[in-house]
Each structure stands twice: as structure tokens, then as C-alpha cells.
Amino acid sequence: MSDTPPKPDMTTGSEPGREVEQEGAVRDKLVATKEQWARDGRALTGHAADPARDRLPPGQRLVTDWPVLDLGITPKVTTANWTLAVDGLVENPLSWTWEDFQAQPQESFVSDIHCVTTWSRYDNRWEGVSARRLLELTRPKPEARFVVFHSFDGYTTNVALSDFDDDGVLLATTWEGQPIGRDHGGPVRIVLPKLYFWKSAKWVKRIELLAGDRKGYWEVRGYNNHADPWLEERYSD
Numbered sequence: 001m002s003d004t005p006p007k008p009d010m011t012t013g014s015e016p017g018r019e020v021e022q023e024g025a026v027r028d029k030l031v032a033t034k035e036q037w038a039r040d041g042r043a044l045t046g047h048a049a050d051p052a053r054d055r056l057p058p059g060q061r062l063v064t065d066w067p068v069l070d071l072g073i074t075p076k077v078t079t080a081n082w083t084l085a086v087d088g089l090v091e092n093p094l095s096w097t098w099e100d101f102q103a104q105p106q107e108s109f110v111s112d113i114h115c116v117t118t119w120s121r122y123d124n125r126w127e128g129v130s131a132r133r134l135l136e137l138t139r140p141k142p143e144a145r146f147v148v149f150h151s152f153d154g155y156t157t158n159v160a161l162s163d164f165d166d167d168g169v170l171l172a173t174t175w176e177g178q179p180i181g182r183d184h185g186g187p188v189r190i191v192l193p194k195l196y197f198w199k200s201a202k203w204v205k206r207i208e209l210l211a212g213d214r215k216g217y218w219e220v221r222g223y224n225n226h227a228d229p230w231l232e233e234r235y236s237d
């Protein structure tokens, strides 16, 4: 019943991966507002929708720009200091530099973004390494069922391995043919097109595979563990 895991602290010292300089500070007011939204059930319509019939999930509105949304810390990650660790319950843990990443087959995928703050943006062309390629190389152990993404700003978010091991899931480096900018999580961010965008970790530095689920930054603050926009899985029950 009282499921209160420790709040992730916003330091990166205990995580594998190179330290990078941070710019800015956590926007406490924004965090408090979003925690209030979760308590209020803000933007819930009470209706599910069918992605085969509709394009816009319930309670969403279309935008044509691309808003920047994060905790307020912008890590100074570059292609020179970026590293990625994939560890936990995998047969073949890996540690990549930018060059290692670029040596992998690159795939392209077009998807829509749905943010829990109610904006959606259609037809984003992403390019990068697919989650499936990463899993093929690292080979999750049979008991691995969950994934936690760790980012250079200290952010974390969690998904089921089955949601990571899915079509269109990318470690993305370009958007609309351009390198993803620092504000949007470049040089490498996760894109999970079937889930609300808070699951798509910016500035990813570590992907950890686990047997048991472990909630991330927003998930411990009242946001839904699964986050399917078609089912309006905005908040936890």
C-alpha cells in the first residue's frame, strides 16, 4: 500500500558514466505544479481513444513548434564527452562512446509526440540506433523485465522491457535531419513513440535492465507507471 520509494536525488555521482558540467537548477515551482496536476487529475477526459481511428489522443491539442520541457538542468553533453552504459541483467554489458554509437546501423522513424502537459506534435522524423539493435547486442537475461533510463541531468524514468523492445523505439541523434539540440536532449535521447513523452529520456547516459520495476523521477511523483496516451494513463490511480 504505502509504496514510497526514495526520491531520486539530482546528483549524478553514483552512476556510471562520465561526469559532465550542469547548467541551471531544478525548477522547483514547475515540479510542484506538475505534482499538483497529478493530484488534481488535470486534463483527464475520461475517454480512451483508438489510434487506428484517431490521430490525436484524448485531452491533447496539436502544436507545430517543439516545446522544451525538463527539470531545468541542462547538462553540457557533447559528442566528445557523451558515453552510454547498458548494464544490469544483460549477458553482454556495453559502454559506448559517440564513435561506437555511430558505427552501429542507423535507422529512421517518423512518430508523433504526446506530452502529458497536453501538447502533441505530429510527424517527427528521428534517426538513431534502434532499441532492438541495442538489445540484440546486449542480450537481456531471461529474468530481465524492466528498464530504467538514467540521464546526465540526474533524471530517471522507467518502462517495461516489452515497451522498450518495440517498433520505432530509438536512441535518437537527429530530428528532422538535424542533430538534436542540447535543449532537446542531444546528442542522444530516447524516443518511445507509444508513450507520453516524459518516458523519452533526454541526455541518456545509462540504460539499466532489472528483474523488478523501479519508478523514476515523475513516476514517484504521481505520474503513471505505463503512460499510454490512448488510455489517458497520465497519473497513477
Ligand SMILES: Nc1nc2c(c(=O)[nH]1)N[C@H]1C(S)=C(S)[C@@H](COP(=O)(O)O)O[C@H]1N2
Binding pocket: 066, 067, 068, 069, 070, 071, 072, 115, 116, 151, 152, 153, 155, 183, 184, 185, 197, 198, 199, 200, 201, 202, 203, 204
Ligand atoms: N533527462 C531528462 N529527460 C527528460 C526530461 C528531463 O527533465 N530530463 N523531461 C521529460 C519530459 S516531462 C518531457 S515532456 C520531455 C520533453 O522533451 P523536449 O524538451 O525535447 O520536448 O522530455 C522528458 N525527458
Ligand SMILES: [Mo]
Binding pocket: 069, 115, 116, 117, 197, 198
Ligand atoms: Mo512532460
